[in-house]
Structures are given as structure tokens and as C-alpha cells.
Amino acid sequence: xxxxxxxxxxxxxxxxxxxxxxxxxxxxxxxxxxxxxxxxxxxxxxxxxxxxxxxxxxxxxxxxxxxxxxxxxxxxxxxxxxxxxxxxxxxx
Amino acid sequence: xxxxxxxxxxxxxxxxxxxxxxxxxxxxxxxxxxxxxxxxxxxxxxxxxxxxxxxxxxxxxxxxxxxxxxxxxxxxxxxxxxxxxxxxxxxxxxxxxxxxxxxxxxxxxxxxxxxxxxxxxxxxxxxxxxxxxxxxxxxxxxxxxxxxxxxxxxxxxxxxxxxxxxxxxxxxxxxxxxxxxxxxxxxxxxxxxxxxxxxxxxxxxxxxxxxxxxxxxxxxxxxxxxxxxxxxxxxxxxxxxxxxxxxxxxxxxxxxxxxxxxxxxxxxxxxxxxxxxxxxxxxxxxxxxxxxxxxxxxxxxxxxxxxxxxxxxxxxxxxxxxxxxxxxxxxxxxxxxxxxxxxxxxxxxxxxxxxxxxxxxxxxxxxxxxxxxxxxxxxxxxxxxxxxxxxxxxxxxxxxxxxxxxxxxxxxxxxxxxxxxxxxxxxxxxxxxxxxxxxxxxxxxxxxxxxxxxxxxxxxxxxxxxxxxxxxxxxxxxxxxxxxxxxxxxxxxxxxxxxxxxxxxxxxxxxxxxxxxxxxxxxxxxxxxxxxxxxxxxxxxxxxxxxxxxxxxxxxxxxxxxxxxxxxxxxxxxxxxxxxxxxxxxxxxxxxxxxx
Numbered sequence: 001x002x003x004x005x006x007x008x009x010x011x012x013x014x015x016x017x018x019x020x021x022x023x024x025x026x027x028x029x030x031x032x033x034x035x036x037x038x039x040x041x042x043x044x045x046x047x048x049x050x051x052x053x054x055x056x057x058x059x060x061x062x063x064x065x066x067x068x069x070x071x072x073x074x075x076x077x078x079x080x081x082x083x084x085x086x087x088x089x090x091x092x
Numbered sequence: 093x094x095x096x097x098x099x100x101x102x103x104x105x106x107x108x109x110x111x112x113x114x115x116x117x118x119x120x121x122x123x124x125x126x127x128x129x130x131x132x133x134x135x136x137x138x139x140x141x142x143x144x145x146x147x148x149x150x151x152x153x154x155x156x157x158x159x160x161x162x163x164x165x166x167x168x169x170x171x172x173x174x175x176x177x178x179x180x181x182x183x184x185x186x187x188x189x190x191x192x193x194x195x196x197x198x199x200x201x202x203x204x205x206x207x208x209x210x211x212x213x214x215x216x217x218x219x220x221x222x223x224x225x226x227x228x229x230x231x232x233x234x235x236x237x238x239x240x241x242x243x244x245x246x247x248x249x250x251x252x253x254x255x256x257x258x259x260x261x262x263x264x265x266x267x268x269x270x271x272x273x274x275x276x277x278x279x280x281x282x283x284x285x286x287x288x289x290x291x292x293x294x295x296x297x298x299x300x301x302x303x304x305x306x307x308x309x310x311x312x313x314x315x316x317x318x319x320x321x322x323x324x325x326x327x328x329x330x331x332x333x334x335x336x337x338x339x340x341x342x343x344x345x346x347x348x349x350x351x352x353x354x355x356x357x358x359x360x361x362x363x364x365x366x367x368x369x370x371x372x373x374x375x376x377x378x379x380x381x382x383x384x385x386x387x388x389x390x391x392x393x394x395x396x397x398x399x400x401x402x403x404x405x406x407x408x409x410x411x412x413x414x415x416x417x418x419x420x421x422x423x424x425x426x427x428x429x430x431x432x433x434x435x436x437x438x439x440x441x442x443x444x445x446x447x448x449x450x451x452x453x454x455x456x457x458x459x460x461x462x463x464x465x466x467x468x469x470x471x472x473x474x475x476x477x478x479x480x481x482x483x484x485x486x487x488x489x490x491x492x493x494x495x496x497x498x499x500x501x502x503x504x505x506x507x508x509x510x511x512x513x514x515x516x517x518x519x520x521x522x523x524x525x526x527x528x529x530x531x532x533x534x535x536x537x538x539x540x541x542x543x544x545x546x547x548x549x550x551x552x553x554x555x556x557x558x559x560x561x562x563x564x565x566x567x568x569x570x571x572x573x574x575x576x577x578x579x580x581x582x583x584x585x586x587x588x589x590x591x592x593x594x595x596x597x598x599x600x601x602x603x604x605x606x607x608x609x610x611x612x613x614x615x616x617x618x619x620x621x622x623x624x625x626x627x628x629x630x631x632x633x634x635x636x637x638x639x640x641x642x643x644x645x646x647x648x649x650x651x652x653x654x655x656x657x658x659x660x661x662x663x664x665x666x667x668x669x670x671x672x673x674x675x676x677x678x679x680x681x682x683x684x685x686x687x688x
Contacts, residue, residue, distance in 0.1 A: 001433070002430050029555055033552055034551070053475070054561065057480070057560075058480070060476075062571045064351060068351055
């Protein structure tokens with residue numbers, strides 16, 4: 001396992017190229033597949049629908065999580081110790 | 093109890109009670125044997141259908157063994173999980189930790205087999221009180237506090253559930269645990285749903301889960317990730333199937349868990365957030381309520397237990413070997429823990445619903461059921477969440493833990509390595525089942541409550557999944573720097589109840605304490621002196637009046653005694669003289685009285 005990973009890491013550019021080729025094959029394959037069993041109009045008529053959906057969904061989730069974290073949800077690790085020491089000073 | 097049905101909880105409880113007396117070389121075989129026996133019993137029970145273990149109690153009939161397809165599949169996976177979990181923690185010396193885990197598993201199996209609300213409630217509470225020890229046994233600096241918070245929340249949930257059960261009994265007149273009238277919900281319907289929903293970590297009643305599961309012992313988390321939430325899913329499927337609000341709550345859970353998992357720095361807390369998200373799919377499936385949706389929810393619960401326990405075993409191995417759980421203190425571990433990496437990767441692919449891995453066979457059933465019921469918004473959002481699941485669990489977890497930048501200290505790096513044989517065997521078992529379910533789900537589908545008319549292995553489903561995962565991976569690697577873990581905690585709704593708790597403490601310590609002190613001072617100044625004056629009066633009265641009467645009487649008796657003593661000279665003739673004189677006086681008095 002370790003040897004295989006190191007072998008691939010040594011050829012990272014080739015690995016990336018192969019991944020891009022695979023992505024292209026998968027996206028291209030979606031144009032050839034029978035979509036009449038798909039549940040919605042968008043799946044049936046928008047080319048590369050799930051490719052676009054996957055990319056957009058991942059980008060949106062990363063964006064929302066980052067915005068959410070930076071808006072104050074991500075706090076220093078001693079946040080509760082400090083905030084408790086204000087309200088519950090005797091206990092601390 | 094009917095002879096044909098054996099309750100597996102009895103075996104686990106008896107096994108747990110005997111465990112402290114089994115020591116030395118017999119301990120490990122015993123640890124493996126008891127849950128295995130419980131699993132065998134559950135397998136034997138699968139041949140049965142109906143109500144067993146019916147016990148009359150007061151005016152009710154307690155049903156301890158309701159066996160049908162829904163209870164059977166949940167009992168099977170729970171019993172299997174007890175075997176895998178115990179095998180994983182075989183080297184844990186503390187008998188108490190194994191006892192807590194077995195009591196916990198017994199509570200879960202008991203709740204699953206319960207056919208009435210009373211026995212369900214008892215087993216429900218057994219789960220809560222046993223599982224908290226799995227948090228306390230971590231013995232970390234925060235374990236005690238986290239455990240108490242966990243217990244407090246579950247006690248509140250238990251009270252809500254009990255209130256629902258009592259109100260339902262008042263309205264309906266029986267305690268049968270069955271499908272509620274979700275089309276016309278009463279107050280008790282909502283209370284019962286909330287009671288179950290709290291254990292399913294429904295947002296906003298979910299904060300106990302990420303906090304407690306990330307703080308549990310390395311072995312305890314493997315049990316925790318399986319039993320509480322999935323038993324709650326079972327109870328919801330049994331009682332609240334088709335309740336519309338569950339679709340909304342399930343979708344919120346699925347997305348909320350994703351966002352927090354993407355932000356999380358602690359590997360086990362990430363997995364805990366992932367439970368919130370994945371249970372959201374099950375809750376949504378139960379809310380949709382069709383045969384396919386219920387089948388999907390149940391199938392997803394089963395495979396979720398398999399891959400989530402595998403993931404907690406993988407990350408638990410990292411904790412056990414290195415003592416660390418933060419991405420910012422780990423990284424690059426593939427070289428030191430290749431087997432752990434391999435098994436964790438299988439868990440990651442399974443939760444991501446990658447083709448031929450576990451969730452591939454279950455998650456799409458729920459989403460398809462949503463589309464078929466024209467709940468397109470819910471299905472789209474669940475697909476959106478599924479992309480997030482792949483991103484944080486299929487990419488972020490393995491990448492930043494086993495690859496990425498190596499943040500290990502020298503000490504951590506030196507300690508890192510694959511864990512002991514029993515942990516590896518447990519992970520092998522979990523990984524094998526994940527692949528087996530994903531590639532040949534027929535045996536799982538055969539166990540589902542309703543007949544299955546669904547095939548996940550279609551060309552369209554395969555290409556849909558490959559596109560989704562492939563292009564989500566592309567987005568991840570392009571935007572990787574924005575999901576780089578940072579050493580911060582994520583504030584959640586628990587902030588509110590922590591603040592409320594501190595506010596309550598402040599209220600007790602300041603205004604209420606001030607009132608108490610003021611009252612004490614007033615009492616000392618006014619009440620105490622009045623009381624002393626009154627006491628002095630009563631003392632005087634006692635001395636002069638009560639004691640005067642009593643002492644006077646005593647003095648009179650003593651004086652009379654002194655006079656009578658003179659009569660007793662000790663000479664018989666004088667004594668006879670007094671006696672006959674008294675008798676004569678009495679005789680004369682009597683005669684005189686008669687004559688009158």
C-alpha cells in the first residue's frame with residue numbers, strides 16, 4: 001500500500017492527467033446514457049447535468065462553510081473557558 | 093416468557109453482571125462469546141413472528157418480544173455491532189467499560205423488541221444511563237462535564253417522551269407501541285416525536301451528539317455511533333412514518349451536519365456531525381413514509397451502522413495510537429498506519445455512496461422515493477447534501493488525516509502505527525460487510541420491512557454518481573485551501589444552553605444568594621432576639637410554674653412518706669394494732685353508712 005502510494009506520488013502529474021481524462025470520459029459517457037428514467041426535466045435535458053451539479057454543490061458548500069466559519073461560528077479553542085470565566089467566575 | 097423466544101438483552105445483562113468475576117486468560121474469550129451468543133439468539137429469533145414475552149403488569153400487558161421484519165433487521169444489526177464493537181475493544185482492561193457497552197446494547201435491543209411504551213421507556217432510559225459511562229471512561233479533562241451535559245439532555249428527552257406516553261395513555265387507554273395517527277397529530281404525538289427525535293439528534297436538539305461522541309473513549313465511540321440514533325430511527329419508523337414535518341427536519345439535519353463537518357478540525361467530531369447529516373436522510377425517508385422511503389431509511393440505518401462504526405474504528409485507532417484527534421496535530425499518517433488508512437478509506441467511500449460501496453445501495457432509495465412522491469425540493473437538497481458528504485468524509489477526512497501536511501509532533505509520529513490484531517480484525521469485518529452490501533445488496537433488501545422493487549446497479553445511477561463524485565472532487569482540490577482545517581472550535585446551539593446554565597448559576601450565586609443572606613441577617617436581628625425573649629419567658633414559666641407544681645407535689649409526697657414511715661416501726665404487735673384499728677374504723681364507717 002505504502003509503496004503504491006509513493007509510486008503514484010512520484011508520478012503526480014501523470015496521475016492528475018489520468019484523473020482529468022477519467023472525468024472527461026465520465027462526463028462524455030453521460031451524453032450517451034439513456035436518461036428517460038431520470039426523475040426530472042433537468043436531468044433529461046441539461047447536458048453534463050450531474051457533473052455541473054456536483055461541481056457547483058461542492059463549491060457552494062465550501063463557500064457557505066467558509067462564510068459561516070468566518071462570521072463567528074469558528075472560535076478559539078479556549079472560547080468556553082473564557083466565556084464561562086465571565087459568567088461562572090467562582091466555579092472556575 | 094415463551095420458550096421459543098429468547099431475549100438477547102437478558103444474555104447481555106447477565107453477561108455484564110458476571111464479567112467482573114471472569115478474569116485472567118478467560119476474559120477475552122468471554123468478551124467475545126457473550127455478544128456472539130446474543131447475535132446467535134437474535135438470528136434464531138428471526139424465524140419467529142408475533143408477540144412474545146408478554147408479561148401482565150398492573151392493568152397492562154408488557155410485550156418484551158415483538159418480532160416482525162422491522163424489529164428483526166434492527167435487532168440483527170445491533171447485535172452484530174455489539175460483536176464488532178466488543179472485538180475492537182478486546183484489549184480494554186476495565187470491566188466497567190465493557191459492562192456499560194453491553195448494558196447499552198441490551199437497552200437498544202430491548203427497545204427494539206418492545207411492543208409497549210412502558211417497557212420501551214425503561215430500555216430507552218437504560219441506554220441513556222449506560223452510554224454516559226462510555227464518555228466518562230475516556231477520563232479526559234472534559235469527560236465529566238460532557239457526560240453530565242449528555243445525561244441532562246437525555247433526561248430532558250426522556251421526560252418529554254414520558255409526558256407523551258402518559259398523555260397518550262390518558263387519551264387512548266392503552267400503551268401499545270404502534271403507528272401514531274400522524275395525519276391528525278395531538279399534543280402527545282408531538283411529545284413522543286420530540287422525545288424520539290432528541291435521540292435521533294434532530295436539529296436543534298442535536299448538540300449533545302457531536303460533543304459526547306468526540307469525547308468518548310476510543311472504544312466507546314464505536315458503540316455510541318451505532319445504538320442511540322439508530323434506535324431512535326427505529327422508533328420513529330415504527331411510530332411516526334409519514335409525518336410530514338420529518339421531511340423538513342431530515343433535510344435540515346442533512347445540510348446542517350454537512351456545513352459543520354466541513355468546518356470541523358477534530359476527526360471524531362467531524363464523524364459525529366456526519367451522523368447528524370446521515371440520520372437526516374433516514375428521518376426524511378421516514379417522513380416521506382412510502383414503502384420505498386421506509387425501506388430506504390431502514391437500509392440506510394443498517395449500512396450507516398456498518399460504515400460509521402468502521403470510520404470510528406479507523407479514527408479511534410488514530411486516537412488510541414497517537415492520543416491525538418485534531419487535523420492540526422496529525423497528517424501524513426498513511427506511511428505509519430497503512431492498514432488503518434485502507435479501512436478508513438473503505439468507510440469513506442461507503443458513506444459517500446461510491447459505486448459498489450455500502451450507501452450506494454441505500455441513500456438513492458430515499459432520494460428516489462422523494463422524487464416519486466413529487467417532493468423534488470427535498471430530493472434535490474438531499475443530493476446537494478450527498479455531495480457535501482463526499483467532500484468532508486470522502487475527501488477531507490482521508491486527505492488531511494493520511495496525506496496533506498504532516499502536523500505531527502515527533503512524539504506523535506513516533507507513536508503512530510497500525511493498532512493491535514483484534515482492532516484490525518474488527519475493521520476487516522466492517523470493511524468486508526460494507527463492500528458486500530454495496531456490491532450485492534440483495535441479502536439486505538430481503539430483510540427490509542416491505543417488498544423491494546429497486547435496483548441500484550443501473551448504468552444511469554452509476555454515471556450519475558461518478559459525475560457527482562468526480563466533479564465534487566475536482567472542486568475540492570481546486571478550492572482545497574478554503575477547507576484547510578484550523579485549530580478552532582465551532583460554536584453550535586449548545587452555546588445557548590451553556591450560557592443558560594451559566595446564567596442559572598449566576599442567578600443562584602448572586603440574586604438568590606443575596607436574598608438568602610438578607611433573610612439570614614433579618615432573622616438574626618429580629619427573629620432570633622424575639623425568639624430568645626420568648627425562650628426566656630418559657631424558661632421562667634417552666635422553672636416557676638411547671639417545676640413549682642411538680643416539685644411541690646414531690647415535696648408533699650416526700651412529707652407524707654415521712655409520716656407513714658413512722659407507722660412502720662417493725663414491731664408486729666404495733667402493725668397489727670394499726671391494721672385492726674383501720675379495719676374497725678372502716679367497718680364502723682360502713683355500718684354507719686348503711687344505717688343512714
